[in-house]
Amino acid sequence: MISRAGASALRHVRSQLRPRTGPTYVASVSALTRLLSSLAVLEQRDGKLNHSSLGAVTAAQKLGGSITAFVAGSNIKGVAEEAAKVAGIEKVVAVDNGTYDKGLSESYAPLLVENIKKGEYTHIIAGHTAFGKNLMPRVAALLDVQQVSDITGIENEKTFIRPIYAGNAIATVESSDNIKIITIRGTAFAAAEAEGGSASIEDGVDPKSEPSVEWISENLTKSDRPDLATAGKVVSGGRGLKSKEDFDKIMLPLADALGAAVGASRAAVDSGYADNSLQVGQTGKVVAPQLYLCAGISGAIQHLAGMKDSKVIAAINKDADAPIFQIADVGLVGDLFDKVPELTEKLNKQ
Ligand SMILES: Cc1cc2nc3c(=O)[nH]c(=O)nc-3n(C[C@H](O)[C@H](O)[C@H](O)COP(=O)(O)OP(=O)(O)OC[C@H]3O[C@@H](n4cnc5c(N)ncnc54)[C@H](O)[C@@H]3O)c2cc1C
Structure with a gap:
C-alpha cells in the first residue's frame, strides 16, 4: 500500500496537473515522477531470466519514477544478477524459494502482495502472458484494486490504452486506485536492454505460506525453431492444410527456408494439425513479426486479433474473397x- 503521506502528496501533485504551462506545472510533473515507483514482475525458467518479460521494465520506464524488479524461485541469485544488469532497473528484489519455481499463482500472489506492501509501489507491471494472466488478477483481488489488463500504451500514470472486442476497438481507461495492477501486451513494449544497468539486489519478504496446489508435471513442445511470440518471421497454416501430415510437409519446410517460427489458426489446432502452443489469435498468442505469411487461413476476426499488427502480412488462399486479403x-x-x-x-535456391 502507498503510505498515507505519499498518497496525500500524490493527490496534491495530481491537483496541480491541470493543462497549463509555466514553471509550476513543470515542477509538478517532475515531483509526480519522483513519487512514482514501479515494480516489474520478471519471469524466469530453470534459473534463467526470461528476456521477453523485460517489456515490463520498458513500460515502467514510460511511466517514469523508480523501477524495482521482482524475481522468485530456487537458486534465484543468478537470475537476480542477470536482472540487475538490465538497463533502467534500480533495485532487484529476489526471493529464493523453490515453491515459486513454476510461478503457481496460488502461492506467488500472496508472496507478491507482501512485497508490494513492503515496497509501497504505485504500479505493479507484468507481461500479459500465461503467468501474468494467472497471477495479476489474484494480486489485484488481494489488494482490493482493479486490474488494468493487456495494455498497449501509457498516456500518464493513471491512463492506459487497451484493445477491446478482439482488437476491434481501442479503449482509453483511467484508474483511480492507489496501486495500479497492470499487464502489458508484449508486442507493444519491446524488451528493455539486457545490459547497461547496475541495480542493487536485496532479499524480498517470503510469507512461506503452505502451497494449496502442487506442481505435478509439464509436457513442453521442444523446437529448434524461433519462439513464436518473439520471432521476426512467422509462417502460419490453417484448415486449408487438410491434415497434420500436410501441415508438416507443406509449412515446416517453408518455415525452415525463411528461418521463421510456425503458427496456426485455431481451426488447424482444433483439427490436430498443429500443437496448441502454436495457436495465433484472440485465444492464442498475439504476435507482431516483421513478416506474417499465412496459407489456408480465412482471416476470421479472432485470428486477426493475434496478428494484425504484423509489419508485413502475406496471404495465400484459393478464395479471392477470403477476408484475410482485406x-x-x-x-x-x-x-x-x-x-x-x-x-x-x-x-532455398536463393
Ligand atoms: C471465442 C472465440 C475465440 C477464437 N479464438 C481464435 C484464435 O485465437 N485463433 C484463431 O485462429 N481462431 C479463433 N477462433 C476461431 C475463428 O473464428 C475461426 O473459426 C478460425 O480462425 C478459422 O480458422 P481457418 O482460417 O484456419 O479456417 P477456415 O475459416 O475454415 O478457413 C480455411 C481457409 O483455407 C482456404 N483454403 C482451403 N483449401 C485451400 C487450398 N488448397 N489452398 C489455399 N487455400 C485454401 C479456404 O479458402 C479458407 O479461406 C475463435 C473463435 C471464437 C468463437
Whole structure:
C-alpha cells in the first residue's frame, strides 16, 4: 500500500496537473515522477531470466519514477544478477524459494502482495502472458484494486490504452486506485536492454505460506525453431492444410527456408494439425513479426486479433474473397499445395 503521506502528496501533485504551462506545472510533473515507483514482475525458467518479460521494465520506464524488479524461485541469485544488469532497473528484489519455481499463482500472489506492501509501489507491471494472466488478477483481488489488463500504451500514470472486442476497438481507461495492477501486451513494449544497468539486489519478504496446489508435471513442445511470440518471421497454416501430415510437409519446410517460427489458426489446432502452443489469435498468442505469411487461413476476426499488427502480412488462399486479403499487404490467390512448395523451392535456391 502507498503510505498515507505519499498518497496525500500524490493527490496534491495530481491537483496541480491541470493543462497549463509555466514553471509550476513543470515542477509538478517532475515531483509526480519522483513519487512514482514501479515494480516489474520478471519471469524466469530453470534459473534463467526470461528476456521477453523485460517489456515490463520498458513500460515502467514510460511511466517514469523508480523501477524495482521482482524475481522468485530456487537458486534465484543468478537470475537476480542477470536482472540487475538490465538497463533502467534500480533495485532487484529476489526471493529464493523453490515453491515459486513454476510461478503457481496460488502461492506467488500472496508472496507478491507482501512485497508490494513492503515496497509501497504505485504500479505493479507484468507481461500479459500465461503467468501474468494467472497471477495479476489474484494480486489485484488481494489488494482490493482493479486490474488494468493487456495494455498497449501509457498516456500518464493513471491512463492506459487497451484493445477491446478482439482488437476491434481501442479503449482509453483511467484508474483511480492507489496501486495500479497492470499487464502489458508484449508486442507493444519491446524488451528493455539486457545490459547497461547496475541495480542493487536485496532479499524480498517470503510469507512461506503452505502451497494449496502442487506442481505435478509439464509436457513442453521442444523446437529448434524461433519462439513464436518473439520471432521476426512467422509462417502460419490453417484448415486449408487438410491434415497434420500436410501441415508438416507443406509449412515446416517453408518455415525452415525463411528461418521463421510456425503458427496456426485455431481451426488447424482444433483439427490436430498443429500443437496448441502454436495457436495465433484472440485465444492464442498475439504476435507482431516483421513478416506474417499465412496459407489456408480465412482471416476470421479472432485470428486477426493475434496478428494484425504484423509489419508485413502475406496471404495465400484459393478464395479471392477470403477476408484475410482485406488486411494482407501481399496476397496470392491459388492452391497452397502448389504455391507454398514453389515458394519454398525458390527461397532455398536463393
Ligand atoms: C471465442 C472465440 C475465440 C477464437 N479464438 C481464435 C484464435 O485465437 N485463433 C484463431 O485462429 N481462431 C479463433 N477462433 C476461431 C475463428 O473464428 C475461426 O473459426 C478460425 O480462425 C478459422 O480458422 P481457418 O482460417 O484456419 O479456417 P477456415 O475459416 O475454415 O478457413 C480455411 C481457409 O483455407 C482456404 N483454403 C482451403 N483449401 C485451400 C487450398 N488448397 N489452398 C489455399 N487455400 C485454401 C479456404 O479458402 C479458407 O479461406 C475463435 C473463435 C471464437 C468463437
